[in-house]
Amino acid sequence: MNIFYLPRRDAITLAVFALVVLTMPIWLVPFGAAYPGLMQKFAIFAIFAVGYNVLFGLTGYLSFGHAAFLGVGSYTAVWTFKLMTMNVIPAMIFAVIVSGLFALAIGFVSLRRSGIYFSILTLAFAQMCYNLAYSVLTPITNGETALQLTINDPRVLDLMFSERGAGLPSPSLLGQGMSGIEAFYVVAVVLLIAFYIAQKIFVSPFGMMLRAIKSNQTRMHYTGFNTRPYALTAFVISGMYAGLAGSLLAATDPLAGAERMQWTASGEVVLMTILGGVGTLIGPVIGAWLIKYFENIFSGFNDAMLHHTFSWLPQGAQDVVVAITSKFVGEGWQLSLGLIFVLVVVFLPGGVMEGIRRFSSIFRNRREPGPTGALKTSPAE
Amino acid sequence: MTLLKRGLTRRRVLQTGMAGIIGSGVAPLMFTKGAWAQEFCNNPTGDTVTLGFVMPLTGAYADEGADQQRAFLLAVEHLNGEGDGGLLPTFSSKVLKGNGILGKKVAYVTGDDQTKSDAGRDAARRMIERDGAIMISGASSSGVAIAEQALCQEMGVIYMAGLTHSNDTTGKDKKRYGFRHFFNAYQSGTAIAPVLGEAYGKDRRAYHLTSDYTWGWTQEESIKNATEAMGWETVAAVRTPVGAGDFSQYITPVLNSGADVLILNHYGFDGVNSLTQAVQFGLRDRQANGKDFQIVLPLVSDLMAQGAGEAIKGIYGTANWDWQLDDAASGAFTRSFGAKYGQPPSQIAQTSYVQALLYADAVERAGTFYPPEVIKALEGFEFDGMGNGPTLYRAEDHQCLKEVLVVQGRENPSTTFDVLQTVQKVGRDVADYDASIFEGELGPYDAALCA
Structure with a gap:
């Protein structure tokens, strides 16, 4: 059987997803988000969320420390830029390897426990990484100032072939510059590959094993399976995804700060996954886009823009509306995000994807009513 | 109606898909074209x-x-x-x-x-x-x-x-x-050291608490160099994370360190918190080495002074403007x-x-x-x-x-905004320094097309 084979349904999903991602520069225009900086973030955090979902969605292990791998990936990538070459491919490879090793070490310890204890352990490890980056490891991480490129970096491989330029070099992919819209397409292609691999994992026997861990780990033990190697593999894979996302963050913007590893960043990816829909492939991606959109667009609204938006209202009403809405945009963007999160969790526990499913099932039922009673819930006898 | 009834055929999906792919292929070209039309990044062309x-x-x-x-x-x-x-x-x-x-x-x-x-x-x-x-x-x-x-x-x-x-x-x-x-921090050091020497004597032992990032590091270095040049001694310099909130674990060791001056290289809420907590710990009422214990906040702003309230009274610092x-x-x-x-x-x-x-x-x-x-x-x-x-x-x-201002927390503020008083204006000729004492290069002038 062909190793690249995907079930028909998944192949269609991948095609539609590819279309949606690659046409971002067009359909994001009305949302005011079609600029390279944000679209790169959309693609990168989608990779992060897809990887996170391999662990959380399939095995049900809620890791609260995934930002640590993101940070490790970024630091590795920037160090590769500094020491070896500005080409992004070695940076990505090293970042994935190093974050995979980190995930192996952290996962080896944390996966001895499950449930809330696992979450707390991962949170503790991530917080340790963050604090180390801020204190003991400042020679490597440059602390709060963030690790940056300098003109006098060694860059051994690059300088063998060319002279030092006047300004700072920027990351490149095989000689092609990584900036603006080109960088977005590079990141988007990486996202599609990452998404495809996640799809393969979801339909593989390995993925089935992970789902079994989620549904009943004790029963797995009784049937004679040792579940830990499977869970650890899933943990390492999702850690590598996070490292890849981290390296891409560094490739599009060669700077690595410790705040990427903070627990709020770990919490953010949990929010992304839950907001979009746990255990679905597309859900976490949608969640990632929603959160990044809020963070970047809503935080940029100011009173003047609001007045402009509501200029069709009479003066008095306009002031009132602006006074109220201004609390939810600008520095209050987290407030509106929180509200949306509460609404989604209360009314759509399956995230945005459940909303889409319900919406489409309304239409499907109208067109071809199913066998009577089959879809109806009825009280148990 | 017929369209809806039949649903989406594979043919239609493919047609739409191709249109999209072609569209996305063309899109980057349009962007690059836009970029070449201007000679530098974001040249304002409208009014x-x-x-x-x-x-x-x-x-x-x-x-x-x-x-x-x-x-x-x-x-x-x-x-x-x-x-x-x-x-x-x-x-x-x-x-x-x-x-x-x-x-x-x-x-x-x-x-x-x-x-x-x-x-x-x-x-x-x-x-x-x-x-x-x-x-x-x-x-x-x-x-x-x-x-x-x-x-x-x-x-x-x-x-x-x-x-x-x-x-x-x-x-x-x-x-x-x-x-x-x-x-910058170097100018702060030049400006504040003589004032501190006059007010607190030239044989002090200083303890630094420093925000752990570029600003904290360079301010610690500059203040240390400036005070040591006039005879002060530095007992220890401890780094604290930005936004720590609670500084008590860093302030307690100061008590038995043998220091008689605490220098807080903190700004914003960090400065407000560490200063207030240091005062609450009774540092300023203590005696050390036979002298009154003192606290210095080398970079201080009105906003911090307002936030610190009582604690800022008599504290020396420097400011850009008042x-x-x-x-x-x-x-x-x-x-x-x-x-x-x-x-x-x-x-x-x-x-x-x-x-x-x-x-x-x-x-x-x-x-x-x-x-x-x-x-x-x-x-x-x-x-x-x-x-x-x-x-x-x-x-x-x-x-x-x-000019650089050396300021001090006012003992009797007349309003809530009247919290700092200027004790000395340090002239531009004194605050001046040779640019070449710091390494680094400015880099090229060349205009970029938004990278």
Whole structure:
């Protein structure tokens, strides 16, 4: 059987997803988000969320420390830029390897426990990484100032072939510059590959094993399976995804700060996954886009823009509306995000994807009513 | 109707899909074409010009960011000829007429840097890539300012730094496209050391608590060098994380360290918290080595002093500017700011306002928005009437040279805003230093096409 084979349904999903991602520069225009900086973030955090979902969605292990791998990936990538070459491919490879090793070490310890204890352990490890980056490891991480490129970096491989330029070099992919819209397409292609691999994992026997861990780990033990190697593999894979996302963050913007590893960043990816829909492939991606959109667009609204938006209202009403809405945009963007999160969790526990499913099932039922009673819930006898 | 009934055929899906793929293939070409049409990044072609202001609206320096935002909005008003004109009449350069910049009305976009480098760069990129900002200004943390300055150099957009006091901003990390009006830690050290020596004696033992990032590091170094040069001894220098909130675990060891002066290299909420906690621990009522224990806050602002309340009384520090200065420009700015917001401006408001005006003025003098020309207009620019006395934008490192104020917390404040008093104005000739003592290179002038 062909190793690249995907079930028909998944192949269609991948095609539609590819279309949606690659046409971002067009359909994001009305949302005011079609600029390279944000679209790169959309693609990168989608990779992060897809990887996170391999662990959380399939095995049900809620890791609260995934930002640590993101940070490790970024630091590795920037160090590769500094020491070896500005080409992004070695940076990505090293970042994935190093974050995979980190995930192996952290996962080896944390996966001895499950449930809330696992979450707390991962949170503790991530917080340790963050604090180390801020204190003991400042020679490597440059602390709060963030690790940056300098003109006098060694860059051994690059300088063998060319002279030092006047300004700072920027990351490149095989000689092609990584900036603006080109960088977005590079990141988007990486996202599609990452998404495809996640799809393969979801339909593989390995993925089935992970789902079994989620549904009943004790029963797995009784049937004679040792579940830990499977869970650890899933943990390492999702850690590598996070490292890849981290390296891409560094490739599009060669700077690595410790705040990427903070627990709020770990919490953010949990929010992304839950907001979009746990255990679905597309859900976490949608969640990632929603959160990044809020963070970047809503935080940029100011009173003047609001007045402009509501200029069709009479003066008095306009002031009132602006006074109220201004609390939810600008520095209050987290407030509106929180509200949306509460609404989604209360009314759509399956995230945005459940909303889409319900919406489409309304239409499907109208067109071809199913066998009577089959879809109806009825009280148990 | 028939369409809906039959549903989507595979053929239709493929057709639509192909159209999309072709569309997405064409899209990047359209973008590149747009980029080539302009000779430099975000050349303003319409009748408005957009400035981008990035401020910490959340995080450890949020208070400062709020005041910074007020100042920027005021500057935009005055550049567009609204309000009372603020510093335009007192400014020694008379090319700004209140009709925008080069006749184009000034528009602005704002963003929150969350006191984080990543978020600051994200916001700045949004302004440059989406909103077409021709200049970025802001930041209240040197870490953020240095990160944004590097981005702006890459993008070919001029960066007018807000409050950043690290030596690195115009030292190790200086950039051709970055400019700083605020003073730096080295100048703080030069200014405050003699005052401290006179007030507390020349045989003190100092203990540093330092914010763990570029600003803290360089301020610790500069204050240490300046105080040790006059005979002080440094017992220990401990790094604390930014936004720590609770500093008690760092203050307790000070008690038995043998030190008799505590130097707090903290700013914003960190400075407020560590100072208040140090005073609550009774440090100032103690005796050590037979002397009264003292606390020094080398960089202090009105906002911090207001936040610290009682604790600030008698504490020495340095400042870039104070609203109570009695020159015409300071008075004009305080009146203008007070009329709009009902409170006096803090030093971050003044430096941010002045930076916006200086950029506009440089564009007017250069007669173009072309960044290399604007940079040349700013380099070596000598001006006055902005509240800091005669000032020079030094060409070698893009640092402004001007007076530095040594201030002290007032014992009997008359109002809630009257919290700091200026004890000494340290002249520009004293605060001056050789630009070459810090390494780093400015880099090329070349205009970029938004990277």
